[in-house]
Amino acid sequence: MLGFVPPLPQQPGRPPSAGHMIVCGDDALARRLAVELRYIYGERVTLLLPPGRDANSPETPLTQRGRAAALFGRMSAAMNRAGNGGGATGDSGDSGDSGDTNAGVEAVRIMEAPEPSDDVLEEAGIDRAAALALVYDDDERNIRAALTARRLNPRLRLVIRLYNRKLGQHLEELLDQAAAVAMPGIDRALLDASTTVLSDADTAAPALAATALTGSSKVIQAEGLLLRAAERPPPAPGESADPGLCTLALLSSTTNDPAGAEGSDSSGDEAPRLLPDERAVAGATGRGTVVLEAISRADPDRPATRMGGRGAPLAQIFSRRLRWSALGFALAAVALVVASLLTTEDTALHSAYLTLLDLLGMNDPAEDASAARQIIQILSGIAGLLLLPLLIAAVLEAFGTLRTASSLRRPPRGLSGHVVLLGLGKIGTRVLVRLRELGIPVVVVEEDSDARGIPLARALHVPTVIGDVTQEGVLESAKVYRARALLALTSSDTTNLEATLYARSVKPDLRVALRLYDDEFATAVYRTLRTAHPQALTRSRSVSHLAAPAFAGAMMGRQVLGAIPVERKVMLFAALEVAGHPQLEDRTVEQAFRAGAWRVLAIDATPPADRTPDLAALPPFDPEGDATPPPSSLVWDLHPGYVLRAQDRVVIAATRRGLAELLRRQRSAAPRQ
16 A cells, blocks of 8 residues: 655655656665755655555664654754755755745655555656655665566666675666666766666775775775775964865864764855865864875785685695694604615615614514614604604594684684674675775674574684673674774664773773764764763764665666765765866866866866766876876866866766766756757
């Protein structure tokens, strides 16, 4: 049974308009994505949720409709305050947004249905929709709905949430082929954007893993590009901050206050300022910065991390004591061969042969031989007696190693400087892979021995503790008192908070990052932990908050390379075609920069006909003066006077509203058909 619940005043039963967008999901990501599309991009949105209460999800204690209505109500109120001249509630510097985000904006249309079936999608207006997002937590449900939606509307832009990367690639190819067959002669650019498969775990994992690194490094690796940013403390009086390639953000003025909270959309003038201009950077005293340190290609020669664990080195099969015993036996055998050579006139090969037979007890007694030969034979027999227990021990140890190869490894003695990772669900598993790629030692704590990431931890030989983190002794087993950081990434806010508080009681200066859903709750937790432990780094992150901007960009048909958190705000890195953007085309890099909205970081100068999605396949080019880059090159460290051409593709850093404004201006500038 379908239900329609207007969270804000609107016309009941109003049918969806042409070009609207549909979001189908069952968790926080669906609601956050609907907020992005409605209140940031100004799109008309229909949100399809399962009915009733989700008792199994600790993140949604309210009904699905109640949670969505509360979220939309808070966002609408914030937007109305901004439209009426109130404090800044969005990304700093995005005051140019207008129209759809002012008072009286139409609310999100909410429907309820257990499954996105044919009838449900038709009532949601699938035949008139411009885009559909399928962000259920179940991959199978998303795939089934995607196949149905492509059949009902071949022109529909699909954004699908899938955890399985390989399956996602195959599904994307299949759905693109179906669209090409249904629409012969479709433009290549439209076909490339017709299906996008994303994973919220892959999107959020780099930012979560970065919180475990000293210096708060932020790394975005996508499409072969490696963008590295870092937080830097405020400069000392009389000193100027190093801007790196450019300054991406000014941290909030409360960063150095032990009782201060991370800046967010509701922090007013104290909030972090994204993409500030040089004057704002120079005038910001006492504020830390986030600077872009480097843009480079990901290392293609770096060997991939082996995930299968097919073999084990000799040191892991046999114990050290057994290896030393085998070495001693081998040296004794060599000594006997040398003694035979020195006391007899035999050849080296024959001496070694006779000694081997003596060791194995297979030689006849040397009754007619010299005394020296008889003594050597007796010594060889004694050494041979030692060979039998050595071989038995080797067989037993090898058997035991192979039997326990599938078991989880315990944290070794003396381990220190590692990261304690709580939870091996979808998010925790991806963060584990990321930490291993960075070469950071990890100890995992997981309550469920059948959790999704347990086979991966076993294959990578990651030390794992099975137990409830809220029980005494579990975190001690993970050596948390000698760890460098704690990443609490379970799906329960209360579990993450309880584990963090206990870990801080054991090690007050422990670096901590929590996965928390509710922003207000996260702010209260952050402020309390900062007050109690002012010298320790504390971060709280929401996976849906990190992932939703990338999904929203894909819904708009744009390639979002990644997102990084700046306190409780999000900055996007996106790839755009210059053609059709009046704010970029025929402007210099300096003129195209808009403080608080967007900034050009790199340019792909490849001719459109030869362009490939892989930006890493292009050779780098560092311009000098007004030099023009050669064809098929990737340009960073841009000269301010470089003129952006229509055929260029650019990599930009943008706020959420900045990217939305670029897309709105592009649509308004496009000629009407």
